[in-house]
Amino acid sequence: MSAVLEAHGLGKRYGRRWALRDCTIDIPEGHVTGLVGPNGAGKTTLLKLATGLLEPTTGGIDVLGGRPAAGPAQLARVGFVAQDTPVYAALTVAEHLRLGARLNPGWDAALARDRIAALGLDPGQRAGRLSGGQRAQLALTLGLAKRPDLLILDEPVASLDPLARREFLQGLMEATAEHRLSVVLSSHLVSDLERTCDYLIVLVESRVQVIGRTEDLLAGHHRLTGPRHDPAAPLLDGQVVSARHTERQSTFVVHGDLPGLGPAWTASPLGLEDLVLAYMDHSRLEAQR
Numbered sequence: 001m002s003a004v005l006e007a008h009g010l011g012k013r014y015g016r017r018w019a020l021r022d023c024t025i026d027i028p029e030g031h032v033t034g035l036v037g038p039n040g041a042g043k044t045t046l047l048k049l050a051t052g053l054l055e056p057t058t059g060g061i062d063v064l065g066g067r068p069a070a071g072p073a074q075l076a077r078v079g080f081v082a083q084d085t086p087v088y089a090a091l092t093v094a095e096h097l098r099l100g101a102r103l104n105p106g107w108d109a110a111l112a113r114d115r116i117a118a119l120g121l122d123p124g125q126r127a128g129r130l131s132g133g134q135r136a137q138l139a140l141t142l143g144l145a146k147r148p149d150l151l152i153l154d155e156p157v158a159s160l161d162p163l164a165r166r167e168f169l170q171g172l173m174e175a176t177a178e179h180r181l182s183v184v185l186s187s188h189l190v191s192d193l194e195r196t197c198d199y200l201i202v203l204v205e206s207r208v209q210v211i212g213r214t215e216d217l218l219a220g221h222h223r224l225t226g227p228r229h230d231p232a233a234p235l236l237d238g239q240v241v242s243a244r245h246t247e248r249q250s251t252f253v254v255h256g257d258l259p260g261l262g263p264a265w266t267a268s269p270l271g272l273e274d275l276v277l278a279y280m281d282h283s284r285l286e287a288q289r
């Protein structure tokens with residue numbers, strides 16, 4: 001299966017500060033990939049490198065087997081909805097669709113029209129008068145009607161209320177199921193991605209912490225809980241993602257095969273949010289510095 005996005009040793013520096021470092025990524029086609037990380041982690045930088053809006057300082061990145069924005073054919077295959085869902089405030093919804101038709105060779109006019117109708121948007125309404133959620137939906141419609149092979153969305157739901165968020169992500173999932181489409185979607189909220197994404201990248205402090213299919217990641221991580229300072233504590237060489245201790249108890253998030261556990265220890269599965277939080281754990285990041 002070919003990669004929609006492949007990066008090796010990718011880095012981007014602004015002045016003396018690295019926004020992205022040593023980034024090695026391989027995303028196979030056909031996935032909805034969640035790019036998760038706190039504010040300032042480097043998510044937008046990675047997405048801009050993928051769309052050719054930025055040039056790498058180190059390493060390289062291929063998108064759909066070619067250099068980002070290498071030419072008209074490559075540009076037509078990648079859709080990008082930037083942060084804050086940019087639309088033209090003075091143009092109406094219908095004018096946006098006409099502009100999309102003029103700018104994109106593979107424009108699917110029926111898809112755009114039907115989606116706008118299904119959303120109940122008034123074609124004569126100026127985009128500046130739409131709500132944040134409606135603007136996001138308009139921007140998503142423009143991205144989908146371009147009929148790209150890869151759609152890149154930078155924090156598309158950040159400004160939406162929970163209901164609008166759910167509707168937006170639902171619309172995105174339906175669209176990806178209907179048209180053969182890979183999606184990379186950034187967010188700093190894991191709960192948004194739990195239902196939507198089947199591939200995950202956790203990016204913290206400019207570095208990729210973990211990447212893979214969500215079901216493999218969830219199957220390959222456990223929470224271990226047991227007594228603190230236990231001489232019979234499990235051997236966890238190199239497996240610990242995060243460690244928390246109270247006076248009496250230790251809790252570890254570990255990856256890989258479960259070690260042998262003494263009777264005082266329990267292992268339990270992790271949810272996606274716990275997994276992401278473990279990789280964001282501050283003490284883990286301290287150790288990387």
Ligand SMILES: Nc1ncnc2c1ncn2[C@@H]1O[C@H](COP(=O)(O)OP(=O)(O)OP(=O)(O)O)[C@@H](O)[C@H]1O
Nearest residue numbers: 014018019037038039040041042043044045046188
């Ligand atoms: N044009 C720029 N000039 C200098 N530094 C920048 C520039 N753009 C981003 N940075 C820095 O690079 C780092 C990564 O920024 P980036 O926007 O990629 O993060 P992010 O994960 O998308 O954050 P957010 O969730 O807040 O959007 C930050 O420390 C940011 O301050």
